[in-house]
Amino acid sequence: MFKQFFLKNLLLITTVSLAACSSVKEYNLAITEKKHSVQTLKQDIDLTHQILKDGHPGLYWYISKKQLDFKFDSLKNAINEPLTTRQFYQKLSPVVAAIRCGHTALRFPSVIQKDKKEREATKNKIYPLHQFTYAVSEDKLIVINNKSKNKNIKTGTEILEIDGLAPKEIFNIVSTGFSYDGYNSLSRNKRIERNFAQLYKIYFSEQDSVAIKFKTDSAVINTFVSFYDKKKDAEAKKKLDTAKTVAKVPDKKIKKTLKYRGNKVNNEYQLDFKFLDQEKDIAYLKIKSFSVPTANFKQFYKQAFDSISLSKSKNLVIDIRNNPGGTLSASLALFSYLTDKDFVYLAKPINNGGFSADKYQTGLKKLRYYLTAFNDNGNIYEDDEGNFFSFMKGYKPQKPHKNNYKGKVYVLINEFSFSASSLISANLKGINRATFVGTETGGGANQCTAGRMPVVTLKNSKLDLRFGLNRMAPIYQQDLYGRGVFPDVEVQSTLKDRISNYERELQWILTDIKGKG
Numbered sequence: 199m200f201k202q203f204f205l206k207n208l209l210l211i212t213t214v215s216l217a218a219c220s221s222v223k224e225y226n227l228a229i230t231e232k233k234h235s236v237q238t239l240k241q242d243i244d245l246t247h248q249i250l251k252d253g254h255p256g257l258y259w260y261i262s263k264k265q266l267d268f269k270f271d272s273l274k275n276a277i278n279e280p281l282t283t284r285q286f287y288q289k290l291s292p293v294v295a296a297i298r299c300g301h302t303a304l305r306f307p308s309v310i311q312k313d314k315k316e317r318e319a320t321k322n323k324i325y326p327l328h329q330f331t332y333a334v335s336e337d338k339l340i341v342i343n344n345k346s347k348n349k350n351i352k353t354g355t356e357i358l359e360i361d362g363l364a365p366k367e368i369f370n371i372v373s374t375g376f377s378y379d380g381y382n383s384l385s386r387n388k389r390i391e392r393n394f395a396q397l398y399k400i401y402f403s404e405q406d407s408v409a410i411k412f413k414t415d416s417a418v419i420n421t422f423v424s425f426y427d428k429k430k431d432a433e434a435k436k437k438l439d440t441a442k443t444v445a446k447v448p449d450k451k452i453k454k455t456l457k458y459r460g461n462k463v464n465n466e467y468q469l470d471f472k473f474l475d476q477e478k479d480i481a482y483l484k485i486k487s488f489s490v491p492t493a494n495f496k497q498f499y500k501q502a503f504d505s506i507s508l509s510k511s512k513n514l515v516i517d518i519r520n521n522p523g524g525t526l527s528a529s530l531a532l533f534s535y536l537t538d539k540d541f542v543y544l545a546k547p548i549n550n551g552g553f554s555a556d557k558y559q560t561g562l563k564k565l566r567y568y569l570t571a572f573n574d575n576g577n578i579y580e581d582d583e584g585n586f587f588s589f590m591k592g593y594k595p596q597k598p599h600k601n602n603y604k605g606k607v608y609v610l611i612n613e614f615s616f617s618a619s620s621l622i623s624a625n626l627k628g629i630n631r632a633t634f635v636g637t638e639t640g641g642g643a644n645q646c647t648a649g650r651m652p653v654v655t656l657k658n659s660k661l662d663l664r665f666g667l668n669r670m671a672p673i674y675q676q677d678l679y680g681r682g683v684f685p686d687v688e689v690q691s692t693l694k695d696r697i698s699n700y701e702r703e704l705q706w707i708l709t710d711i712k713g714k715g
Contacts, residue, residue, distance in 0.1 A: 222310045226310060228283065228660055229660045230282070230283070230284075230309065231282065232282065232283075233280035233282055234280055234281060234283070234286065234658050234659055238658035238659075239277050239658065239659065240274050240277060241657065242657060242658050242661070243274050246270075246290065246293075248558075249654055249663060250297070250302075250663075252550065253550055253553040253652070254297070254299070254550070254647065255548055255549050255550055255647055255666075255667065255669045256645065256646075256669055259298070259380075259680075260297070260299075260380055260381065265296075266296065270293060273290065273293050276289070277289070283659045284306075284400065286661070287304060287306055287659070287661055288374070288375070288401065290659075291303070291304045291374065291375025292375050294377065295376055297377070298377070298380055298381065298680070299379065299647055300377050300617070300640070300641060301651065301665060301666040302664070302665035303664060304662065304663055305653070305661070305662040305664055306400045306661065307655075307662060318429075322427050322428045322430075323425050323428070324345070324426050325395065325399075325405075325406070326407065326408040326424060327360075327394065327395035327408060327423075328395045329344070329345045329346035329423060329426075330344055330345065330351075331343040331391075332391040333391055333696055333697075334369070334387040334388075335387070337365060338356055339356065339357040339394070340355070340356055340357070341354070341357065342697070348421065350419065351412055351414075353697055354697045355414055356413040357410060357411070357412060358413050358418065359409075359410065360398070360408060360410055360411075361409050363402075368398065368401075369386075369387075372390065372397040372400070372401050373389070378640070379620075379642035379680075379682070380642050380679070380681060380682075381680040381681060382640060382642075382681050384613040384640060385613040388520075388612075388613050388614040389614075392520075392614070406424060406425050407422050407424040407425070409421075410422075410423050458493060458498040458501060459471075459490075459493050460490040460491070460493030460494075461492040463486075463490075467484075468487045468490045468493070469485055469486070469493055469495075470482075470484040471483050471484070471498070471501070471502040471505070473509065473511070478509035478511055479509075479512050480514075480515065480708070481502070481511040481513065481514045481515065482514075482515045483502055483514065483515065483516050483517065484517040485517070485518050485521055485532070485619075486521050487521055487523075487524050488523055488525055488528040488617075488619065489523070489525050495525075495528040495531060499532060500601075503599070503601050503602075504601065506603060507601055507603075512605045512606060513605060513608070514603055514605060514606070514608070515608045515610065515707055516608070516610070517610040518611060518615050518619040518622070518623070519610050519612040519636060519703070521616070521619035522616045522617060523616045523621075523641065523648075524617070524618050526590060526618060526621075526648075526670070528618065529619070529621055529622040530543050530592045530596070530622075531599075533625060533626070534596060534598050534599040535598075535599045535601065535602050536603060536607060536626065536632075537598045537602060537629065538604060540595050540596065540598070541598070541629075541673075542592070542594070542595055542596070542673045543621075543625060544593045544671070544672070544673065545593075545672065545673055546581070546593060547587050547588045547589075547590050547593060547649055547668040548586065548668065548669040549587060549588055549649070549669070550667070553667055555653065559654065577589060588649060588668055590649065590668070606711075607631055607632040607633070608632060608634075608635055608707045608710075609626060609632045609633070610635055610636050610703055610707075611623055611634055611636040611637065611638075611683060611685060612636045612639070612690075612703075613638065613639070615636075615639040615641060616639070616640050616646075617641050617648060617670075619641065620639045620640075620641025620642060620643060621641075621672050623639055623643075624643045624672035624674055624676070624683050625674055628672065628673065628674025633686050633710075634684070634686045634687070635685055635703050635707055636685050636688070636689060636690070636703050637685060637688060637689075638681065638682040638683065638685065639682035639683045640682060641683075642681070642682060643675075643676045643678075643681060643683045643684075644672070644675050644679065645670065646669075646671075647667070647668065647669060647670065648666035648670045649668030649670060651666050651667070652667065687706060689706045690702070690703070
């Protein structure tokens with residue numbers, strides 16, 4: 199018996215090893231220039247559909263089985279000629295997006311670079327559209343920050359065309375594959391402005407030089423923006439700075455204050471805490487993500503709430519605008535500081551039972567599935583109604599933190615508050631613990647799919663399909679189905695506010711506190 203098992207798996211290993219020897223060059227060709235046959239594209243469509251039916255716990259929350267089946271069948275019928283991976287992505291991603299699940303999406307594959315020098319060169323190459331940060335307002339594309347060589351492009355400059363295409367045309371194309379939670383698509387513009395360069399690359403390719411038409415206050419400028427080498431520029435700047443300045447010794451007290459909030463991302467801390475007034479009556483806690491690998495959330499919260507307690511602050515502002523989510527534990531830990539009662543944070547994390555992404559893969563991953571049948575069965579339970587679920591912290595009763603805050607709480611939210619940030623918002627709303635200011639969250643108020651997030655690579659096109667295996671739902675549910683958490687006070691900064699760095703939402707809170715003081 200053992201000999202047969204060994205010989206069988208030795209054959210599998212040999213076969214898989216030979217298959218795995220396909221060159222990186224062939225892979226890169228497959229995702230860039232190669233046109234995949236009609237038959238292989240249809241195989242990838244069927245595979246996508248099957249994976250979602252097998253593993254997605256909320257496949258029919260917002261679309262019926264009949265409607266979704268029709269979309270997949272229609273796409274198969276429409277494929278009548280070979281397509282590149284880029285062309286196929288543009289056709290398949292809208293079908294996946296029709297599920298209306300913000301955690302379910304196709305991801306475009308990246309070219310593999312094995313040569314170290316080549317990787318380094320690409321890393322340091324700043325392509326034209328990556329040289330700006332953007333605001334999107336009423337189908338207009340506005341420059342907020344300029345990191346290009348052309349210093350005539352000021353904050354507030356409008357982009358009229360990119361390689362002959364108007365921004366409105368570009369927006370309509372790149373947003374077709376956006377996945378939203380339920381029926382709320384308010385995050386469209388925010389997604390475009392945050393990921394504009396990457397989206398443009400997927401749909402229109404990335405060039406070393408791009409023709410851009412800018413509109414300033416006084417003129418229309420037609421110019422080419424070309425790539426530059428970040429490393430060379432940094433070395434030149436370092437030499438200049440060394441000649442002109444003397445390094446300052448960091449303040450040890452400040453260094454201690456910052457040590458738990460992690461590294462900066464895009465030159466900005468994702469976690470921040472400070473007081474907004476000299477009397478320390480208004481504490482401000484910013485969390486731009488519940489997943490910051492270099493941070494220690496537990497210690498960060500402890501420092502913040504110890505300071506709040508010591509200062510006897512009467513008001514706390516929690517800013518989770520533009521927070522796309524993160525770990526369940528980080529959001530739950532924050533909630534424990536905001537209640538003085540025992541609580542349940544999470545409804546039963548329902549799933550479809552044991553699911554293994556390896557089952558649908560090729561090569562060594564497929565081999566692993568046959569050898570181990572790896573899945574989540576060790577963490578899957580079945581209730582009396584026959585529902586499968588995973589045990590997660592927050593599903594059972596939790597204790598409030600002993601240093602929980604009892605003062606007034608304001609929460610800043612917007613259309614890019616997703617996942618874990620929507621989860622904590624819904625639970626705080628459920629116990630009437632905070633005044634919410636801003637705009638409706640992009641994340642669903644009642645549920646999303648998350649937990650374990652497998653990624654399956656489609657066999658032929660090499661597109662990656664990612665989705666969550668568990669229904670993640672707050673214990674408190676709202677009546678309006680398929681929408682986010684709504685603010686108590688709707689306030690939204692204008693484009694002019696953003697250009698001048700005026701915090702309209704925060705200013706409303708400060709005025710409200712002053713009026714009640």
